[in-house]
Amino acid sequence: MAKKNRSAPTKGLRGSKVGLALSLGSSALAVIRASKQVRRAKGSHDKLNTADAVAGMLPLITSAALILRQLRGRRQENPETA
Numbered sequence: 001m002a003k004k005n006r007s008a009p010t011k012g013l014r015g016s017k018v019g020l021a022l023s024l025g026s027s028a029l030a031v032i033r034a035s036k037q038v039r040r041a042k043g044s045h046d047k048l049n050t051a052d053a054v055a056g057m058l059p060l061i062t063s064a065a066l067i068l069r070q071l072r073g074r075r076q077e078n079p080e081t082a
Contacts, residue, residue, distance in 0.1 A: 024071070037056070038057065
């Protein structure tokens with residue numbers, strides 16, 4: 001089974017600047033929604049529900065950070081277009 005080359009440039013909408021911006025926007029909206037869920041869980045004083053909501057936020061935050069890193073990398077590769 002061949003390994004995927006993760007350093008290869010991505011293709012399609014996800015690899016474009018617009019696609020990355022859309023991905024970042026959707027990740028930001030998901031983080032906002034999850035933070036509202038955390039506030040509701042904290043208000044009900046349910047520790048298990050709060051832990052679940054916080055654990056649900058971690059992959060969303062990681063995804064947003066990865067997308068930001070890709071956008072910054074693109075900006076450093078092409079400083080004349082920024």
